[in-house]
Amino acid sequence: MTAVADDLETRATPADHADLRLWLRLMTVHKLIDGEVRRRLRAGFAMSLPRFDLMAQLARSPAGIRMGELSKRLMVTNGNVTQLADQLEREGLVERAVDPRNRRALLIRLTPKGRRRFDAVAKANEGWIVELFAGLSRPEKRQLFTALAKHKAFLNNPHPARRGLAALSRNARNAGEGRGPRGGAAWEA
16 A cells, blocks of 8 residues: 555644544545555456446346446446446446336346456455454444444434534624624624
């Protein structure tokens, strides 16, 4: 792994806000793991991570997925999915089939050869991920998983506490203009 080159955390100083340093640490850990998985996929299977991700989505839907749905799941353009699908189809790893619910639409699915190939790569990938998280104990992994789940829910939830962040910004602007949070007189300190 290229720890120094991928260490985004070096951009921060101890004087920077702790949340900024936390964000940079998360980004660095993601980049280090992502880079190592990409390197191992290429070296061991001559496969890119986008190809693996596409095949993983198809493995979860044996009957096939429409290209548009696959594009949404992978969060890439339809053109990217089409290009990957064309390559994988030429290699005999995926096939296109008419959607039985709408004969004008096509589904893409793994071929038996594609399924065998994906299963081999997925097994290796799981082993790599286990290895790359070996620096944490089981309780530390559980704690990190729980903390990140909590923060993910916070970020995804339009809950009043989250809306409160916007209110804080509004309050700060209003205070600068001599008004309180609802536009009235500013509160006394």
